[in-house]
Amino acid sequence: MIKLLSFGDHLEKGIYNVHSRFDKVINFYSGNAFVFIVNNSIGGGSFNIVVDDVDFSELQELIIAEDHFLLNGAKVFFETSKKYDSQIEIINFNEKRFLQNLDHFETALIENSSTKSLTFLLDESRKKNFKFSYEIEFVRRFDSAIECFTSSNYLEGVKLIKGIGFGLTPSGDDFIAGFLIALNVIQKLEKVDYSNLIAHIYEAAKGKNAFTNAFLLAAKNGSLFDKFKNLIHSILYSGQNEILENTRTLLSFGETSGADQGVGFLFGIKRNFNDGNRNFEKGRIF
Amino acid sequence: MVTGILKRGEYFDSVSLMLIAKKISELDIVLDSAAVMGTPENKSMLQTSGLLTDELQNAGDMDLMIAYKCSSQNESDLITQKINEFLKKSGDTAKSSGSLNPSSIESALKILPDANLAMISVAGKYAGDEAMKALQNGLNVMLFSDNVSIEKEIELKNFAMEKGLFVMGPDCGTAIINGVPLAFANVVNRGNIGIVAASGTGLQEVSCLISNSGCGISQAIGTGGRDVKKEVGGIMFLEGIKALAEDKNTEVILLVSKPPADEVIIKIIELVNKIEKPVVGVFLNASIALLKQSKINVAKTLEEGSMLAVALSRGENIETVYNDLESQFSKLQTRAEKESAKLNKTQKYLRALFSGGTFCDETQMFFQNMSEEVFSNTPVGKVKKLKDVWKSEKHTIIDLGDDEFTIGKPHPMIDYSTRNKRILAEADDPETAVILLDIVLGYGSNMDPLAEVIPVIKEVKKMTSQQQTYIPIVCSVTGTEKDPQNRTTVAAALAAEGVLVMESNAAASKLAKFLIEKKR
Numbered sequence: 001m002i003k004l005l006s007f008g009d010h011l012e013k014g015i016y017n018v019h020s021r022f023d024k025v026i027n028f029y030s031g032n033a034f035v036f037i038v039n040n041s042i043g044g045g046s047f048n049i050v051v052d053d054v055d056f057s058e059l060q061e062l063i064i065a066e067d068h069f070l071l072n073g074a075k076v077f078f079e080t081s082k083k084y085d086s087q088i089e090i091i092n093f094n095e096k097r098f099l100q101n102l103d104h105f106e107t108a109l110i111e112n113s114s115t116k117s118l119t120f121l122l123d124e125s126r127k128k129n130f131k132f133s134y135e136i137e138f139v140r141r142f143d144s145a146i147e148c149f150t151s152s153n154y155l156e157g158v159k160l161i162k163g164i165g166f167g168l169t170p171s172g173d174d175f176i177a178g179f180l181i182a183l184n185v186i187q188k189l190e191k192v193d194y195s196n197l198i199a200h201i202y203e204a205a206k207g208k209n210a211f212t213n214a215f216l217l218a219a220k221n222g223s224l225f226d227k228f229k230n231l232i233h234s235i236l237y238s239g240q241n242e243i244l245e246n247t248r249t250l251l252s253f254g255e256t257s258g259a260d261q262g263v264g265f266l267f268g269i270k271r272n273f274n275d276g277n278r279n280f281e282k283g284r285i286f
Numbered sequence: 287m288v289t290g291i292l293k294r295g296e297y298f299d300s301v302s303l304m305l306i307a308k309k310i311s312e313l314d315i316v317l318d319s320a321a322v323m324g325t326p327e328n329k330s331m332l333q334t335s336g337l338l339t340d341e342l343q344n345a346g347d348m349d350l351m352i353a354y355k356c357s358s359q360n361e362s363d364l365i366t367q368k369i370n371e372f373l374k375k376s377g378d379t380a381k382s383s384g385s386l387n388p389s390s391i392e393s394a395l396k397i398l399p400d401a402n403l404a405m406i407s408v409a410g411k412y413a414g415d416e417a418m419k420a421l422q423n424g425l426n427v428m429l430f431s432d433n434v435s436i437e438k439e440i441e442l443k444n445f446a447m448e449k450g451l452f453v454m455g456p457d458c459g460t461a462i463i464n465g466v467p468l469a470f471a472n473v474v475n476r477g478n479i480g481i482v483a484a485s486g487t488g489l490q491e492v493s494c495l496i497s498n499s500g501c502g503i504s505q506a507i508g509t510g511g512r513d514v515k516k517e518v519g520g521i522m523f524l525e526g527i528k529a530l531a532e533d534k535n536t537e538v539i540l541l542v543s544k545p546p547a548d549e550v551i552i553k554i555i556e557l558v559n560k561i562e563k564p565v566v567g568v569f570l571n572a573s574i575a576l577l578k579q580s581k582i583n584v585a586k587t588l589e590e591g592s593m594l595a596v597a598l599s600r601g602e603n604i605e606t607v608y609n610d611l612e613s614q615f616s617k618l619q620t621r622a623e624k625e626s627a628k629l630n631k632t633q634k635y636l637r638a639l640f641s642g643g644t645f646c647d648e649t650q651m652f653f654q655n656m657s658e659e660v661f662s663n664t665p666v667g668k669v670k671k672l673k674d675v676w677k678s679e680k681h682t683i684i685d686l687g688d689d690e691f692t693i694g695k696p697h698p699m700i701d702y703s704t705r706n707k708r709i710l711a712e713a714d715d716p717e718t719a720v721i722l723l724d725i726v727l728g729y730g731s732n733m734d735p736l737a738e739v740i741p742v743i744k745e746v747k748k749m750t751s752q753q754q755t756y757i758p759i760v761c762s763v764t765g766t767e768k769d770p771q772n773r774t775t776v777a778a779a780l781a782a783e784g785v786l787v788m789e790s791n792a793a794a795s796k797l798a799k800f801l802i803e804k805k806r
Binding site: 020040052053112114116131132133134135136137138141161162163164165166167168170172207208209211212241244255256 | 311318328332336346347348409412674
């Protein structure tokens, strides 16, 4: 019997087919909509259904209805108490702690991430890990994109990096998703309105890859998967140890995806928090 | 020449993709390469890099593109063949659950009606119930899962005893039953030494040392570490001893455990005293006052335990073992003296990074009485708990298989990445005097450990040579010639890189300790 542990807050009704399958994740699609059947080690997300007691290798069919879903014909009701909340609530914001914690996050990212992740944007010495011509071009494009972002030429920056890089969700798209999440968080922190900018970046970043588009859509909506939500929560409210632990958990997401989203998030915050006028201590090349 | 390989609709997670890209780039004949998904932007990047072939022009967003540059058609054919092997390996891993896939113990028994043992590896909260179902169906159980409650463990073991069955575990990582290695286990000689162990890596180490000495194993029964604690009372440890006492192929019994509760030691002694076969006991860090009252031949280390068992199985006088250990002692002292002369003033401390938990305990036993403080994430005896497991303090001995390092990651015997990063961090610390490692071979472990560890060792050598320093790396290799990784190959490759390869963790720990003592 399938055990439902949590279900996403942005699931769309429909009949879904298998898009791709991995050990702990089966990606289902219906048109442009995606639902990810995952186990507990992956955790909650706006499009995720987290289940236990399921043989992932046998999953073929998924139907999402109003109050239940059918997985390989087995009917499971959506219990309200198991609905995953992908939004982050911000109360008692302490700016000093937040800024200190961003530094901790930056350090944790650099020290724990894959050598092929975008952390070369935080630590220039990591560029030495990119030796082949594709990789050199990859670094060059990111350097150019950062210049565009820094001069508020966001759409040009997005154009340079969308769809490029390693993995099923390319590094560039992961960075953009992290950047969109940062804008959403700043909206909540500073009560500013970035909705137009967010919408434009999303439109510019969307491609033909429906899978990546689903991730970008979630980021546009400020919907966080739980690894990222826990990390942001710890940056807002906790200290160094918890940030380190949550960074490591985020980094377990793909080989570079977690790190690339993290770098995009950090850049988005640094570039836009307090209208980008704050002097961040570490700064590095941002 | 540039070659492009297009794999339509083949999805690889980013970890696999990076691994494939890494393996391709490591081939000497590859001049340039990339392995990325077929997005229009990636295609444009390949074009800029001079790697976009006609075939790859047609790639879609969800297709995998692999492009590489080499010097000749022959090289290209060879690289393509290698790439297909890498991809097949990745694909096989993903599909491996598809062949025989029963959904319950009952349906598994329909497929294999003669089976007499079930190996259970499911989430801990369900593992106990599955184990009970197996017992009710007359099957012995190897319970690989952890996080099974102690109450459930006791219930299972009592039920098994009534039925005349075994429950190995929970958290039982290794066993060898009737010559079949289960879970993390090595390919060892069959022979007349039977093992009962409440320690996974301990069992692997002694069984390999015995096999490498030319002797062999009749049965190796794991019980799970908690079996010898007061609450469980050694139920299966005692049953294991009884089974080996009755087994006609077992002539010597070797017991391996972290310190059992005193109540359990007493029960073990009472039982062993009734057995005619010779018994050797390695109870790491246990007080030997109680054990001395028994007929158990008590050994202080896993190595000593295996040597005693070997001597007894050959009918030799066990004094030869102590002579051999003395001779080993002098050789290690001489070697340590040589190595310590190469260290500078700031280098004072051991940094031991283990994938095997029992090795972490064994090494702590050697170091706990050092004049400087000793720290571990899993302290035993006088060793102190590390405040931050990611940061070493003075002498630091780490079990990288402990939960805090393995959340969301495979065990460090499989995935070397966490340890590799830590090795580099320790090498960068001017106070590091010696780095101590273990490499555990066999089924379940990483099939290509050299590919993981050698680049890091080279990097350490590069770092230290730039800093004009030297850090000895001492390493034990647990395994046999018959293991798929082949112990001799692994040990020789490590030695060729300047690693001080030892036969056992005990010898490696002694060398590391002597080296630090000589430095003073």
